[in-house]
Amino acid sequence: MPLEKPLPDIVGPGLSVIFCGLNPGLSAAASGHHFVGRGNRFWRVLHLAGFTPEQIDPEHDASLLAHGLGVTSVVERPTAGVDDLTRPEFVAAAAGFERWVRRYAPACVAFLGKAAYAAMMGRRSVPWGRQAEPFGGAVAWVLPNPSGRNLAFSQDALVTAYRELRLFTEGPATDPTHRRDRPERA
Numbered sequence: 001m002p003l004e005k006p007l008p009d010i011v012g013p014g015l016s017v018i019f020c021g022l023n024p025g026l027s028a029a030a031s032g033h034h035f036v037g038r039g040n041r042f043w044r045v046l047h048l049a050g051f052t053p054e055q056i057d058p059e060h061d062a063s064l065l066a067h068g069l070g071v072t073s074v075v076e077r078p079t080a081g082v083d084d085l086t087r088p089e090f091v092a093a094a095a096g097f098e099r100w101v102r103r104y105a106p107a108c109v110a111f112l113g114k115a116a117y118a119a120m121m122g123r124r125s126v127p128w129g130r131q132a133e134p135f136g137g138a139v140a141w142v143l144p145n146p147s148g149r150n151l152a153f154s155q156d157a158l159v160t161a162y163r164e165l166r167l168f169t170e171g172p173a174t175d176p177t178h179r180r181d182r183p184e185r186a
Contacts, residue, residue, distance in 0.1 A: 005076055006024055006029040006076060006077070006078050007024035007028050007029050007032065007033075007034065007073060007076075007078070008032065009070070009071070009072040009073075010034065010061055010062050010064055010065060010070050010071045010072070011065075011070040011071075011072060011104050012065055012070065012104070013104055013105060014104075014105060014106070014107075015065075015068050015069060015070045015104065015106040015107070016068040016069060016106065016107050016108065016169045017051075017068070017069050017070070017106060017107065017108045017109070017110050017141075017165065017169060018069070018070040018071065018072060018101070018104065018106040018108075018109050018110070018138075019042075019069065019070070019071045019072075019110045019112060019143075020071075020072055020073065020074050020109060020110060020111050020112060020116065021034065021035070021071065021072070021073045021074070021112050021145075022073065022074055022075060022082055022085060022112065022113050022115060022116050022145070023073045023074065023075040023076065023077055023078065023079055023082075023085055024073050024076070024077075024078040024079075025037055025040075025078065025079070025080070025081075026078050026079065026080055028058075028078070029078035031058070031059075033058040033059055033061050034058060034061045034071045035058055035061070035071075035146070036058040037147070037148065038148070039147065039148020039149065040146055040147055040148055041146040041147075041148060041155055041158060042112075042146040043055055043056050043057070043058060044155070045146050045155065045158045045159050045162050046069075046162065048155075048159045048162075048163075049159050049162035049163040049165075049166050050163060050166050051067060051069060051162070051166050052064075052067050052069075070104070070106065072100075074090060074093055074097055074111070074116040074120070075089050075090060075093055075116070077089070081149065082113070082115065082145070082147070082149075085115070087115070087119045090115065090116045090119035090120055091119050091120065091122075093116075093120065094119075094120035097120065097136070098120075098135060098136040099136070100136070101135060101136025101137065101138055102136045102137050105137060105138070106138050107138060107139060107169060108138055108139045108140075108141055108165065108168070108169060109135050109136060109138040109139070109140055109141070110141040110142075110143050110165055111140070111141070111142050111143065112143055112144070112145045112146060113142075113143075113144070113145035113150075114126050114128075114142055117131070117135070117140065117142050120135075121133075121135075126142055127142070128142055128143070128144065128161065129141065129142065129161070129164060130168065139168075141165050141168075143158075143161050143162060143165065144157070144158055144161055146158055
């Protein structure tokens with residue numbers, strides 16, 4: 001019997017975006033809800049960027065599905081902070097995580113921070129925003145981590161970055177660089 005994840009995924013097939021945190025924080029794993037830290041700006045930024053009509057409370061994280069959104073973590077091990085994770089953990093998660101993304105087939109997969117995506121792609125660095133190659137058949141996107149510890153990005157800068165993804169998902173149907181539907185499977 002498979003072990004239960006410390007923080008359950010909120011996913012379903014054919015979502016517009018699955019947001020991928022690096023790993024669960026200790027408080028998120030203890031509560032069973034994503035992004036519960038007092039300083040975490042995920043829910044506010046998601047709302048201000050236009051993904052949700054109102055700000056969702058972490059306790060209602062499952063309501064993301066009603067908006068065509070999902071959330072997961074690349075590494076399942078809860079930690080007090082991102083500094084407790086290692087590059088080899090992300091590398092070890094790569095193949096299984098890519099299969100997982102293919103299984104759910106979101107239009108976009110948004111990595112919240114560069115560390116996981118860069119490690120899984122075997123790169124030292126990656127740019128912010130839309131990535132040149134897909135991940136697991138989905139358009140890959142790298143967004144700044146919304147953690148309150150991420151002082152490099154103000155709330156306004158986070159909202160701008162997240163809004164760019166939202167606008168991409170709603171892009172004109174006539175523009176072939178935009179994917180509003182599920183990506184085709186290979």
